[in-house]
Amino acid sequence: MEPFKTLRSKVVTLLINDIDTDQIIPARYLKATDKIGMGDHLFADWRYRPDGSPNPGFVLNRPEMQGREILLAGDNFGCGSSREHAPWALVGYGFRAVISTSFADIFRNNALKNGLLPVVVSADAHQELVADLKHDPAGEVAINLAAQTITFPGGRTERFPIDSFSKHCLLEGVDQLGYLQSWLPRIKAYEAEHPAPVQTTARSR
């Protein structure tokens, strides 16, 4: 995983509430057995017309949006299924941060494991950022993960929450499995003290 330290980018604005994972990536794209090309399917049902051509009315298809790395969404982003294909699609497309007033729990966990930063801001700050971008659609937002700050085009700086462990993993670009593995002796000790309630291998079919 690439470390995440600071990010400065123009913003793609998609002010829809409750954007669910079926919109982020429809289920018919979940038949892949790898992560390759997921970015092409991001927001597929909004982004493409029935014949597969780009829908010119959708924000991602506007020429000036190309290369923007921050997505500003409505409330409760990422609700619905547990598919990690959702952050894979966002990261595959080129997004590195999503701003919302809240994120669904599983989506947030999945995003953090893929170097995609979920930035939670207050409703008031969200409104101000929307206003800033209305005034200057090419305005840049700056994110500093170490300081946990986000600075709007209009100059307002907000602190955003993130648990210190996820922050450490993002800053260093390390995943969580290594940390978990370092606890193997304790996990084994736990197993020795706690008999398994079920054994799936006890019965074959």
Add this chain to the structure above:
Amino acid sequence: MKPRTLYEKIWDAHVVAQEPDTPAILYIDLHLVHEVTSPQAFQGLRERELSVRRPDKTMATIDHSVPTFPAERLARPITLQDIRDAQAAQQVAQLEANAAAFGVPLLGLDSPSRGIVHVIGPELGLTQPGMTIVCGDSHTSTHGAFGALAFGIGTSEVEHVLAIQSLLQTRSKTMNVRFDGRLRPGVTAKDMILALIAEIGIGGGTGHVIEYSGEAIRALSMEGRMTICNMTIEAGARAGMVAPDDTTFEYLHGRPYAPKGKAWDEAVSRWQKLPTDDGAKFDAEVVIDAGKLEPMITYGTNPSMGIPITAPVPDPAELADPTQRSSVEKALRYMDLQPGKPLLSHPVDVVFIGSCTNSRIEDLRAAAQIVHGRKVAAGVRMLVVPGSEQVRRQAEAEGLDRVFKDAGAEWRTAGCSMCIAMNGDRLEPGQYAVSTNNRNFEGRQGKGGRTMLASPLTAAASAVTGVVTDPRTLI
């Protein structure tokens, strides 16, 4: 000792270690695996040269991308050659190969126990009170009906559990949802959960684990409790739980993986200590009068957009909150519905009885009760898809398949089917479905399809009339 909730007791019993400012290491008792969210996790293990640490705590099955077939046309188990979608076939083959290579037990295409992962876990007795259960699927919350802590995880976490049988987790907040009173006839567990989600909203449970309590919950069968816990994720909550009681124990007794003999008695006495202690505190409380509930149906594009079936579709112009107003406007545009008018009598193209929410034997019996002696209305396609091959056999033994087929419905083999529309069963653009599944998101049941979520009773009633119908008029 401080009084604790059911959630806190299971949490405390499974924390292996916790360092300051770091999530806890939570031990996982059972890991369920399916073909869609596991290939990249197994690939990760290969890249790191790791094995599956506890295959004896892991169970795989095939449910999402497997097609369903008319049951009478398939007297033998499905094979890989029956899956015509090459990508789906490859995904299934990949799980078979991964299970063989890593020694993970698989209830595969040819297994008489195959079915939707959240149907077969309980049915086989793998799901038991007090356990921690995970699966790369948000509807893992279903298993909480047994007083287990069960939640959905992403593929990275699937890899973690395969590798080390533990997860990094932060403790959730707790919410008690109490359903007082008794349900009236024609009102079901599905209506209870749709009413709750309509009340607290699609993000209303975010950060919380919900425990369901109250007279109406106690009166529910395990099937009903599973329906409620299943859709808990649709309110954003990580997990739903019901304290185990005699209903739970009766359901589990004699199931293949349930403890036997002396071990059974010991397990029951352990399980009886799980319910929330008197005086334990929840972070949030919600009370709903179950006696006042009506059959519910959704009009919009997320599960919180539900109304009593006799009520009119909300008028966005009357909503004070501008973001809520624009959400409802957008939903009504997609659904092509008129505000202020009831959904009753709205034409229906497809009725789907199935999914991990409502595909168990009791759901099929409820639907059959309505369909019995009636015909599916002209122009309506009705699919009945049992949640597992075991449910299918039981339904066939009870003659339910005949009831459905005589009425003109399709009786199909088990799978996720039209709930997720990645297996060939799907709506066509513009079609209206009354569906017993869990999500009415745009395109969920097929691109351009329009889903109205409801109970098996309401769905079956709408199938025989061809329009959205209050099941109480047909019971």
